Amino acid sequence: MSTPFAAIRQHALRTLQSPWLHPLNDTDALNELLGSLNPRWSLTEVRAELSGRRAETPDTVSLEFRPNRLWNGFAAGQHVTITVDIDGVRHQRVYSLSSDPAQAERLTLTVKRQPGDRQRTSVSNWLHDGLRLGDVVTLSAAAGDFVLPGAARPALLLSAGSGITPMRALLHALRQRAAAGTFTDDVVLIHVCRDRADQIFADELAALVREWPALRLVAWHTASRGRPTVAKLLEAVPDYAARDTWLCGPATFMADVEAHWQAAGLAARLRLERFGLAPRVVEGAASAEIRCERSERLFTAGAGEALLPAAERAGLKPAYGCRIGICRTCLCRKRSGTVENLVTGEQSSEPDEWIRLCVSTPRSDLQLDL
Amino acid sequence: MTRKKLSRTDIAGLQADLDAVRDSVMSTLGDKDVAHIRKMIRRARGSAIAGRTMLGLGFDPVTFVVGVAALAHAKIVENMEVGHNVMHGQYDWTNDPSLNSLRYEWDNVCDAGMWRHFHNYEHHTYTNILGKDRDFGYTILRLSDEQKWHPFFLLQPVWNAILALAFEWGVGGHDVQAERFLKGEMSFRQLAERSKPFHRKIRKQLVKDYVLFPLLTFWNAPRVLLGNLLANLIRNLWSYAIIFCGHFPDGTQVFSEEETRDETRGDWYYRQICGSANIEGGRAFHILTGHLSHQIEHHLFPDMPAHRYAEIAPQVQAICAKYGIRYNTANFWRQYGTVLGKVFRHALPSRRANAALAQA
Numbered sequence: 250m251s252t253p254f255a256a257i258r259q260h261a262l263r264t265l266q267s268p269w270l271h272p273l274n275d276t277d278a279l280n281e282l283l284g285s286l287n288p289r290w291s292l293t294e295v296r297a298e299l300s301g302r303r304a305e306t307p308d309t310v311s312l313e314f315r316p317n318r319l320w321n322g323f324a325a326g327q328h329v330t331i332t333v334d335i336d337g338v339r340h341q342r343v344y345s346l347s348s349d350p351a352q353a354e355r356l357t358l359t360v361k362r363q364p365g366d367r368q369r370t371s372v373s374n375w376l377h378d379g380l381r382l383g384d385v386v387t388l389s390a391a392a393g394d395f396v397l398p399g400a401a402r403p404a405l406l407l408s409a410g411s412g413i414t415p416m417r418a419l420l421h422a423l424r425q426r427a428a429a430g431t432f433t434d435d436v437v438l439i440h441v442c443r444d445r446a447d448q449i450f451a452d453e454l455a456a457l458v459r460e461w462p463a464l465r466l467v468a469w470h471t472a473s474r475g476r477p478t479v480a481k482l483l484e485a486v487p488d489y490a491a492r493d494t495w496l497c498g499p500a501t502f503m504a505d506v507e508a509h510w511q512a513a514g515l516a517a518r519l520r521l522e523r524f525g526l527a528p529r530v531v532e533g534a535a536s537a538e539i540r541c542e543r544s545e546r547l548f549t550a551g552a553g554e555a556l557l558p559a560a561e562r563a564g565l566k567p568a569y570g571c572r573i574g575i576c577r578t579c580l581c582r583k584r585s586g587t588v589e590n591l592v593t594g595e596q597s598s599e600p601d602e603w604i605r606l607c608v609s610t611p612r613s614d615l616q617l618d619l
Numbered sequence: 620m621t622r623k624k625l626s627r628t629d630i631a632g633l634q635a636d637l638d639a640v641r642d643s644v645m646s647t648l649g650d651k652d653v654a655h656i657r658k659m660i661r662r663a664r665g666s667a668i669a670g671r672t673m674l675g676l677g678f679d680p681v682t683f684v685v686g687v688a689a690l691a692h693a694k695i696v697e698n699m700e701v702g703h704n705v706m707h708g709q710y711d712w713t714n715d716p717s718l719n720s721l722r723y724e725w726d727n728v729c730d731a732g733m734w735r736h737f738h739n740y741e742h743h744t745y746t747n748i749l750g751k752d753r754d755f756g757y758t759i760l761r762l763s764d765e766q767k768w769h770p771f772f773l774l775q776p777v778w779n780a781i782l783a784l785a786f787e788w789g790v791g792g793h794d795v796q797a798e799r800f801l802k803g804e805m806s807f808r809q810l811a812e813r814s815k816p817f818h819r820k821i822r823k824q825l826v827k828d829y830v831l832f833p834l835l836t837f838w839n840a841p842r843v844l845l846g847n848l849l850a851n852l853i854r855n856l857w858s859y860a861i862i863f864c865g866h867f868p869d870g871t872q873v874f875s876e877e878e879t880r881d882e883t884r885g886d887w888y889y890r891q892i893c894g895s896a897n898i899e900g901g902r903a904f905h906i907l908t909g910h911l912s913h914q915i916e917h918h919l920f921p922d923m924p925a926h927r928y929a930e931i932a933p934q935v936q937a938i939c940a941k942y943g944i945r946y947n948t949a950n951f952w953r954q955y956g957t958v959l960g961k962v963f964r965h966a967l968p969s970r971r972a973n974a975a976l977a978q979a
C-alpha cells in the first residue's frame with residue numbers, strides 16, 4: 250500500500266470514528282448487527298468458528314478454528330487471547346497457537362483440562378465440554394516473542410506437559426525452512442510428560458521424525474523414570490550449549506532449567522514462554538492491608554504475594570485472563586500505596602495509576618478501586 | 620407523618636430475610652439475564668432505526684406519527700431498561716465492556732459520570748433524607764410538610780410542568796448544583812467547572828438529534844427535527860411520571876439526618892422500603908418503566924438485574940407483612956394522582972407535622 254493512500258485511509262478511519270457521528274458509527278451496534286447476519290462477521294474483531302476438534306490425550310484436545318478476514322496470521326511460537334461467554338460471564342484466556350503458521354485459513358489451539366472438581370468456571374474445561382462445532386469465539390491478534398530468529402542455528406526445544414503446544418508450531422516453521430533450504434541444522438525436542446498416553450502430539454511427531462531425519466525426539470516419561478533433574482535430561486543433548494533453546498512448561502520445571510542456563514552463562518540463548526507466573530522471591534516484603542473502595546472490602550496480601558490470588562482468597566472476583574501480566578484483563582486503578590511488579594521488579598507509588606493485579610505485589614498498604 | 624418503630628430484633632430479622640432474597644437471585648445470575656439485556660438493547664436499536672428511517676425518508680403524516688412513536692419507544696427502552704440499569708452496575712458481573720457501568724453512556728443530555736455520582740451515590744445512599752437526598756423534590760419542589768416553605772413554591776404546579784417536559788435537562792443539570800450558586804455557596808468559576816461534562820453532553824445530544832440526523836436527509840430536515848424533538852418530549856414526560864410515582868405518592872416517607880446516623884443495613888433496607896412506592900402493571904409495562912415500577916425492589920437491591928424484580932416482589936411483600944411495614948403499591952393513576960395532589964397541596968405553607976424532621 251502506497252504511503253499517501255495509507256495516510257488518507259488513516260485519516261478517513263479517524264473521521265469515521267468521530268464522536269459527532271454517533272450513533273452512526275457505533276461499532277458495538279454495527280458488530281452486533283453483522284454478527285446477527287453471520288456470527289463470524291465483525292468490523293473490528295477476529296471472530297473464529299470452531300471447525301474441528303481432535304482428542305490428543307485423555308485430557309487434552311486440539312481445537313481447530315476458522316477465523317474471519319481480520320485475522321492476520323501468526324509467527325510460530327506466538328499465543329492468542331480467546332474471549333468466550335460462559336453462562337453470561339465473559340472470560341479471556343491465553344493459549345499458544347499449536348498449528349502450522351503457513352496455514353492462513355485455519356488455526357489450532359491445544360487445550361489441557363484443569364484438574365479437580367472446581368467451584369469456579371474453568372475456561373479450559375469449558376472449551377473441552379461446552380464449545381460445540383460451529384460455535385464462534387473472539388480472538389485477539391497473535392502476540393509474543395517466543396519466535397524463531399531470522400537466521401537459525403541448531404535448535405533445542407525443551408517442554409513439559411502442555412508446554413509442547415507452541416513447540417509444534419515452531420517445528421512446523423523449522424521444517425518449512427529446512428525444506429526451503431534456509432535451515433540446514435538439526436533440531437532436538439525434549440519433552441517431559443507422565444507416560445506415552447499422556448504425550449501430546451505423540452503419533453504426529455513420530456511421523457514427522459520419520460520423514461525429517463534432522464529432527465530428534467526425546468521423550469521422558471515420569472511414570473516410569475521419575476522426575477528428571479536438568480542434568481539428567483540434558484545427557485541426551487551434550488551440545489546443548491551450542492544451541493538456541495526454547496523452553497515452555499510448568500513454572501517449577503522452567504525455573505530449574507532457567508537456573509541451569511544462567512549458571513552456565515547461557516541465559517541469552519534461552520527463550521521462554523510462561524503459562525504461569527515464575528516463582529519469585531521479593532526482598533524485604535511484608536504482608537499488607539488492601540482496602541477496596543467499590544466493594545468496601547478489606548483483605549490482606551501475604552509477603553510477596555500477587556494481589557489477584559489474595560483478592561480471590563478474600564472472596565472477590567476480579568476479571569482476569571493470563572495471570573502473568575500480558576493480557577491486561579485484570580487492570581485495576583490503584584488509589585494510593587506502593588506496588589512492585591513481580592515480573593520486572595519495578596516499584597511505583599503514583600496515586601490513581603492503573604496496575605495489573607496478577608503481577609503486582611504490595612510494598613505498602615493499598616487502596617484499590619475494586 | 621408517623622411510622623412504625625421497629626425493634627432492633629425486627630431490624631436484624633428484616634436484614635437477614637432480605638439478604639436471603641438477594642442471595643437467592645445473585646447466586647443464579649447467568650445466561651438468561653444477559654439474554655434479556657441484549658434483547659432489550661436490540662429492541663431499542665431496532666426501534667430507533669425504524670423510527671429514524673420513517674422520519675427521515677417518509678413524507679406522510681402516518682409515518683411521521685409512527686416514526687415519532689418508534690423513536691420515543693427506543694429512547695425510553697434505552698434510557699430506562701438498558702441505560703439506567705446497566706449504569707447501576709447490574710450487569711458488571713458479565714465482564715462485558717459494553718455492559719459495564721463505568722463505560723456506558725446513554726441517549727439523553729445527562730452525562731453518565733455525573734449521573735453515577737448524584738443518582739447512584741447520593742440518591743441511593745441518602746434516599747429521602749431531607750437535606751441530603753437532592754432528588755427529593757429535585758430542590759425545586761416542596762413535596763412534604765417537613766420541607767421548609769418559601770414563596771417560590773407557590774408556583775410549583777408550573778415548575779412541576781416544566782420539569783416534566785424538560786425532565787432530561789433537569790436530571791442532566793442536577794449535579795451542577797446551581798442552587799448552591801444562587802445561594803452564594805459556589806463561585807461562578809466553580810459552577811462553570813462543574814457544568815463542563817454537562818455542556819459536553821448537551822452538545823453531543825443536540826448535534827445528534829438536531830443537526831446530524833436532520834442533515835442526513837436534508838430534504839426532510841424540518842420533519843426530522845420536529846420528530847426528534849417530540850420523541851425527546853415523550854420520553855421526558857414518561858420518565859418523569861414513572862420516577863415521581865416511585866418516590867412521591869402518598870405514603871412515602873422522609874427521614875432526618877439525625878435518625879439515620881448509625882444505620883445498619885437493616886435500617887437502611889427499612890428506609891428504602893418506606894421511601895419508595897411501586898406501580899402495578901403487566902410485564903410490558905414494567906419493561907417500559909425500566910422496572911422502576913418495582914421501585915421498592917430497586918431501592919433494596921439497586922445492583923440486581925432489574926428484570927428479576929417481578930419474581931422477588933411477592934417475597935419482599937411477604938417480608939414487609941411479617942414485620943408490619945407498609946408495602947406501597949397501587950396502579951399508575953392512583954400513584955400519580957396523589958403525587959399531583961402533593962404538588963398542589965404543598966405549594967401553600969403548612970404546619971410541620973414532625974418537629975424532629977423539620978428543616979432549619
Ligand SMILES: Cc1cc2nc3c(=O)[nH]c(=O)nc-3n(C[C@H](O)[C@H](O)[C@H](O)COP(=O)(O)OP(=O)(O)OC[C@H]3O[C@@H](n4cnc5c(N)ncnc54)[C@H](O)[C@@H]3O)c2cc1C
Nearest residue numbers: 328343344345359360361363371372373411414524561571
Ligand atoms: C502465554 C500462555 C500460553 C498458554 N498456552 C496454553 C496452551 O497452549 N494450552 C493450555 O492448555 N494452556 C495454556 N496456557 C494456560 C492457560 O491459559 C491457563 O491454563 C488458563 O488459565 C486456564 O484457565 P482456566 O479458566 O481453565 O483455569 P483457571 O480457573 O483460570 O485456573 C488457572 C490457574 O489460576 C489459579 N486460580 C484461578 N482462580 C483462582 C482462585 N479463585 N484462587 C486461587 N487460584 C486461582 C489456579 O492456580 C489455576 O491453576 C497458556 C498460558 C499462557 C499465559
